Amino acid sequence: MSKKLKAVIIGPGNIGTDLLMKMQRSEWVEPVWMVGIDPESEGLKRAKEMGMKISSTGIDGMLDQVIKDDIRVAFDATSAYVHAENSRKLNELGVIMVDLTPAAIGPFCVPPVNLKKHASQLEMNVNMVTCGGQATIPMVAAVSQVQDVEYGEIVATVSSRSIGPGTRQNIDEFTRTTAGAVEAVGGADKGKAIIIVNPAEPPLMMRDTVHCLTKEKPDQAAITTSVHNMVKEVQKYVPGYKLVNGPIFDGNKVSVFMEVEGLGDFLPKYAGNLDIMTAAGLRTAEMFAEEAYNGTITLPERG
C-alpha cells in the first residue's frame, strides 16, 4: 500500500489553497479533494486546475466518494459554525479531522509539544488553536518543560492584510482560545493572549512576544537551551520561524521575541501567521501518516 494518506481540504480560500500547495510537496499526504460551496469561486477553479477533484456543494457533494477514493484525513479551513457537522460526517466514515477553524471540539494540537501524543492515541479530531497559539505556545512549553510557569502571556502582532473578516468579527475568540491553549498545551497555570493588528505598508512580518513568570528563580542556562531546541523543532515545518531576541531574564520573568516568515506559497511571506497554521496542520496529518506506516497506530477499518 502507498504510505501517503489521501486528503480532502474543505474551504478553498487563502488557507485551503496555501495548504494545498504545501501538501503537493508532502511525502506523507496526498491532496485529492477540494470542497467549497460556490462553483464560481476562484479557489475551486484554482484547485481544479491543480488537478484536484472538486465539490461545490460542501462535503455532502463528496461523502459517497470517501471510501472509494480512500480518503483518510480532512482539513477544515471553513468556520467554527459548520465545522462540527463536517467533522461528524467525516469521522463517521473513519476520516481523521484536522480542524483549522476556531471550533475546537477536539483537543488542541501544537505539533512540537503534543502532536506525538495525539497521533499515538489516534485522536479523530484535533484543533490547531490559532495562528498566535502556533507561534507562541512552543515557547511557553519550552520554558514549562524546564520548570513551573505560573503565568504565560503572548502578544501576537499581525499585519492588517493577513487577517480576514472572520477573525475580525470575533477577535475575542482569538484571545480566549489562545489563552486557553497557553494553559492547556503551553503548561502555564494561567494564560493571557493579546493580538495587535498593524496596517503598516509594506506589511510587517508576524511578530510574537512570549513572557513567562516562573514560580522559582529561572534556570537561565536550561531555559535558553530548551528555547533554542524548540525553535529548531518548529523550524522543521516552518523554516521562517526565528528567534529575534531572548530569552532574556528579569527576576522571574522570561521573555522571548519571535518573528514568523511564511514560505510564500499562496500567501505572501509576511503572512507568517497564516503559514504557520497551514504548516502545522499539514505536519499534524503527516505525523498520523508516519505512525500508521510504522504500525504504531491502526487507521479505522475499511471494507
Added chain:
Amino acid sequence: MDLTGKKVTLHDMSLRDGMHAKRHQLSLEQMVAISTGLDDAGIPLIEVTHGDGLGGSSLNYGFPAHTDEEYLNAVIPKMKNAKVSALLLPGIGTVDHLKMARDCGVNTIRVATHCTEADVSEQHIGMAAKMDMDTVGFLMMAHMVSAEKILEQAKLMESYGANCIYCTDSAGYMLPDEVSEKIGLLRSELNPNTELGFHGHHNMGMAIANSLAAVDAGANRIDGSVAGLGAGAGNTPLEVFVAVLDRMHANHGVDLYKIMDVAEDLVVPLMDQPIRVDRDALTLGYAGVYSSFLLFAQRAEAKYGIQARDILVELGRRGTVGGQEDMIEDLALTMAKEKGLI
C-alpha cells in the same frame, strides 16, 4: 473663533490615561480622592481602568495595583453626579470585561481600535449598544491616515451602534488645522445625532489649541486630564482648558477654582515625574509615536544604553501602533547588539 454658548462635555482621563504615567499603580484611595474631587468640581464623565483599558493587566503593559473591578467598585458608589466610563481595546479586553464593567455601574464604554481597524470592534460596540450603554467608537492614532479614511472607519463604528465617535490624537502629533479638517468632515458626513469627541496629547504643546479647534469644528466631548496626568507629555490639562473655555464663554459646567485645587492639591503631589514636554515626549509628538511608549523607552534606555529618542524615532519609522509596547525592548536589544553593547 467664537465658542460663545457652545456646550462642551469634559471627560477626565487622569484615572485611566494617567495610569500610564503612574505605571498603573494608583491606589484605591487616590482614585477615590481624585474622582470625588472631580465630581464635586462638576466634571460629568470620568474614565477609570488600567491605562490600556479593561483587561490591560499584563506583563506587556504592566500589572496594576488593583484590578479594574476593584477600581470601578471603589469609585462608582462615591459619585454624586459624575458618570464613569471604561476603555476597551479589542484584542486586549473582551466582551466579558465589558459585561463586568456594566455590572459595576459603568455608564460609558469606549471601544478603541487603531484608526484603520474599526472592524475589530463590531462585537464590542454591538454588545455595549445592545445593553443600552453610552457607546463610543474611539479611533486611535488618527494622525496616520486621511480625513476620508477616518470617516470611512467612523461610519463602520456608527453602523455597529456607536452613538459617539472620537478622533484620537494618541501621539500628540496633530496641529489644529488637521483637527479642524478631520472633525469637520466627520461632522458633515456622520449622522447628525452622532456625537463627536477629541482626545489630545500635549507632546507638541498643542493639546489646548487642538481641543479648541475640535469644538469649533463640531466636537462636543473633549478629553482632558486634571493636571495633565496622562501618557507622554500628558493629556489636555483640564483646569487650563476650563479656564480657556471660561474666557471664551463656552458652556462647560465646571467650577474653575475647584478643579484647579484638585490638580494642585491631589494630582501634582502624586506624580512620579513631572508631566511635561521633555525631549522624549516631544519626540513622541514629532515622530508620531503612541504616547504610552514613553516610559517604556526610557526604561529601555536605562537598561540597554540606547537613547530613548532613537528608539522612539525608529518605532515611528516602522509604523508601530498602540499596544506594541513589546517592540520597545525588542528594538532596544537589537540596537544594543548592533552597537556591540551586549
